[in-house]
Amino acid sequence: MMQGKPEYYRGCNEARKEGYMNKKDIAEIKKKISTKGLVITRIRGCLIDNVDNDKKVKTLQKIDFVNLSDTDAVKYEDIFAKTLSGTIGKNLINLEFPLDEEKAGGKQEFLDSLVKSELRDDGLVDEFFDRVKANYAFDMSYYVILMHGVYDVPGKADDGEEMFDASDTVFNFVLCSICPMELTKSALTFDSMNDLVTSRLCDLIVSKPAHGFMYPAFEDRGPNVHSALYFSKNAEKLQPALINAIIGSESPLSAKGQKEAFDTLVKETLGDDCDYDHVISVNETLTHVVAQSKKEEGPMLLGKEDVKAILSRSGLAPEHFTNFDENAENVMQGNGVVSSANIANTKKMKIETPSVAITVAPDRAAIIEKKQIDGKNYLLIPIDGQITINGIEVD
DSSP: OOOSOOHHHHHHHHHHHTTSOOHHHHHHHHHHHHTTOSEEEEEEEEEEEEETTEEEEEEEEEEEGGGSOHHHHHHHHHHHHHTTOSOBTTTEEEEEOOGGGGSTTSHHHHHHHHHHHTTOOHHHHHHHHHHHHHHOOOSSOEEEEEEEEEEEEOEEOTTSOEETTOOOEEEEEEEEEEEEEEEOOOEEEEETTTTEEEEEOOOEEEOOOSEEEEESEEETTEEETTEEEEEESSTTOOOHHHHHHHTOSOOOOOHHHHHHHHHHHHHHHHGGGOOHHHHHHHHHHHHHHHHHHHHTTSOOEEOHHHHHHHHHHTTOOGGGGTTHHHHHHHHSOTTSOEEHHHHOOSSOEEEEOSSOEEEEOGGGGGGOEEEEETTEEEEEOOOOSOEEETTEEEO
């Protein structure tokens, strides 16, 4: 078992720190939305009716946030906070603009114009809604909410306390939430006006956001116009066409896709040496990396060199890496990185045979030994403590 923080871990962390929102950055904006610690200036809404894949704009909303009732304001704030919720690398994905999209006329300039206009430019807002309508794949009606916000970022003292009189950064941003419209169930309800119990008609309501994004990203307590934070409630349904339409980049691998890519890369790198001891060692090293990252800024984003360093630290020989770069390019598609949270389970490791499955804490996996006795393979588990069978203690 490795002791302390390995050199490659420090290198990975530093290499991936710039250009990516971490959990502290996200938590700061989310908290300010929920506690009115920033100013939401206005909201633009677009209800898109989708019947038989025929998308039509049903209504457009233009709302000065200050004019909303407290009840409505809280509901909108809850939707915006939900758009900043989830696990980094799974539900919350940092996306960088391709260089071509940062040139004049690119998608970064378009989003920047939205921010600077504070959503006052009807032409820009309509163009944005058109892009969402044309590229968002959904078989029901949905409500697209675009919000402009301003956060006067307070300075921080050495002890971490906020100093509101020491602000030198103003964070202007837009946040988009795409919410499916759902029908409530018909039910009996009490009509207080007529003093009777009667049936309630189905209502079309705005549900929790399924997708969304914030631009620009908020990093190191300031804006980064080169990236955006993308949200997907379902980590396996990222909406690649929407990502391309808004950011101009290729969709990253989903959480499941990243795990499959990493597993494939490990198997291809090990080749004929893909045996019990090697794979246990890789998982042990990976678990350590993930555990360390959780204590700091959240999941790490690992490029091919980071993965190579982890495998090398796990005891793989130099000859294992002969075709590594080529294999990595083939399996690590999208933005070429995987999140440490998606490729390792720090809570349990599962060892399976066709008839038996063993679940063990990752830091205890090394105690299980694979051994051949009289020509048969065995997994040997030293017993430490009481044995129970379906809750019954046995000798």
